[in-house]
Amino acid sequence: MSSPALDLGPARRAARERIRVPRASGLFRLVSPIVLLLLWQAASSSGLLPERLVASPVKIARTAVGLTTAGTLPDAIMVSLQRVAIGFAIGAAAGVVLALAAGLSRLGENAVDPPMQMLRALPFYGLIPLFILWFGIGETPKVALVALGVAFPLYLNTFAGIRSVDGRLTEAGRVLRLSRTALIRHVILPGALPQTLVGLRQSLGVAWLALIVAEQVNADSGLGWMINDAREFMRTDVIVVGLVVYSALGLLTDAFVRLIERRALAWRRAFQPA
Amino acid sequence: MATSLPTRVASTGGSARAASTRSFTRSFGDRTILDRLDLDIEHGEFVALLGRSGSGKSTLLRALAGLDPETDGELTVEGTVSVAFQEPRLLPWKRVIDNVALGLNGPAAKAKAHRALEEVGLGELGGAWPLTLSGGEAQRASLARALVREPGLLLLDEPFSALDALTRITMHRLVLDLWTRHGHGDPAGRERLSVLLVTHDVDEALLLADRVLVLREGRIAYESRVAAERPRRPHDLGTLRAELLEQLGVEEGTP
Numbered sequence: 345m346s347s348p349a350l351d352l353g354p355a356r357r358a359a360r361e362r363i364r365v366p367r368a369s370g371l372f373r374l375v376s377p378i379v380l381l382l383l384w385q386a387a388s389s390s391g392l393l394p395e396r397l398v399a400s401p402v403k404i405a406r407t408a409v410g411l412t413t414a415g416t417l418p419d420a421i422m423v424s425l426q427r428v429a430i431g432f433a434i435g436a437a438a439g440v441v442l443a444l445a446a447g448l449s450r451l452g453e454n455a456v457d458p459p460m461q462m463l464r465a466l467p468f469y470g471l472i473p474l475f476i477l478w479f480g481i482g483e484t485p486k487v488a489l490v491a492l493g494v495a496f497p498l499y500l501n502t503f504a505g506i507r508s509v510d511g512r513l514t515e516a517g518r519v520l521r522l523s524r525t526a527l528i529r530h531v532i533l534p535g536a537l538p539q540t541l542v543g544l545r546q547s548l549g550v551a552w553l554a555l556i557v558a559e560q561v562n563a564d565s566g567l568g569w570m571i572n573d574a575r576e577f578m579r580t581d582v583i584v585v586g587l588v589v590y591s592a593l594g595l596l597t598d599a600f601v602r603l604i605e606r607r608a609l610a611w612r613r614a615f616q617p618a
Numbered sequence: 619m620a621t622s623l624p625t626r627v628a629s630t631g632g633s634a635r636a637a638s639t640r641s642f643t644r645s646f647g648d649r650t651i652l653d654r655l656d657l658d659i660e661h662g663e664f665v666a667l668l669g670r671s672g673s674g675k676s677t678l679l680r681a682l683a684g685l686d687p688e689t690d691g692e693l694t695v696e697g698t699v700s701v702a703f704q705e706p707r708l709l710p711w712k713r714v715i716d717n718v719a720l721g722l723n724g725p726a727a728k729a730k731a732h733r734a735l736e737e738v739g740l741g742e743l744g745g746a747w748p749l750t751l752s753g754g755e756a757q758r759a760s761l762a763r764a765l766v767r768e769p770g771l772l773l774l775d776e777p778f779s780a781l782d783a784l785t786r787i788t789m790h791r792l793v794l795d796l797w798t799r800h801g802h803g804d805p806a807g808r809e810r811l812s813v814l815l816v817t818h819d820v821d822e823a824l825l826l827a828d829r830v831l832v833l834r835e836g837r838i839a840y841e842s843r844v845a846a847e848r849p850r851r852p853h854d855l856g857t858l859r860a861e862l863l864e865q866l867g868v869e870e871g872t873p
Contacts, residue, residue, distance in 0.1 A: 513709060516709075519683055519684070610747075611710050611747045612749065
């Protein structure tokens, strides 16, 4: 990806080229994973690795195709994605709004920050029993757990981002007679954005973890349910398919954040398009 | 600690001077940085303010810029004040032209910003990100941002001290050029650009200013007109240079 419509002089373009780290070619990087897969398959085929511990790669691939064509896997993915999306939206909105309130005014900081810092210390997976008591065993406790997990990293990072905006820049803004609203919009929020995106990335990671935990505890649909159900029948192939899908979804959301970063932080000199 | 409210009058026209202070005082705790300072800057005048580190130069500049609410005494500034700081302080997330247009209103803002960039020789770089600019280019953009608001008083806070020697020479010429160009808009002299250059470089002050002030212990300790025609060469002004260095506590070795 090239940075849009920006004509750097040839000298500076050359300087950018120089910083670029030489990359190993994609194919070369695939060698060791393939070797590991082959070893795994060999161990399974020779009986060294029994299926009740873990199924062979070939079996897992077949199961994945079977689950997909039967519709089980797509259904489970949709259910899980929906939980993450709703939980993430609620948690992210709460985290960012609270961070703005705390970051932009002293009063807000005194009101919001102490309770947030205290709640942050709670091991929030430990809240599951309470959530079940409060919300039952439907969708609500799962979504709530995701929302809670998402809110904190976003809150902490956005708050820190707002507070770490270079004071010399806000001073320059004041000299330019920017109104408070304009100062927030042009100086403070863009200045806090890099740190907010760090928080976004952390919070998406937490979102998937929270979902996995919530779905293991009790669920009658979704990826976690599919995995749990498979355990009862010792279907290690289905379990591994579920895990692979979890990690693929995690990677996908991470790539999504990187795409946002690439666009929103294009001004950074250190930024190098992949 | 100053307790009374400062008198800060931002008058809109008709006053005789671009800026003036009377009994202007600023203390930090027990330390008095500016001590009953009286200063006048005439319309269209280029004043250089010299002083050692800690003499209160920057404190005075911040007060004139309206960045310091805790002062005593009287301070009058006519019209708009702009500042170019030692570091260019461009917002890295806004392209150069948007930095210059920041705070301007109306549909003509971009066009005005573009003209200001052309004036400092950066007409081509409006679309660049600030972090890709060289030190000199960034300082030019900062000057364009200061001048685009058509200030009556331009405050320069050691804006050339972080630049290399060659770039500094070019920037000196540019500032003089801009000051001349913005200095003759109105024959009555009201809209003429006044400049207050804060620096610790004696040669720079002699090269650029109509009047050189030395700030010491919170007061104007020395003041001199620089009568020589521009463009000047600092060594034409040997006597004044030696005197200024002495005022700043620098002993010149015998040649």
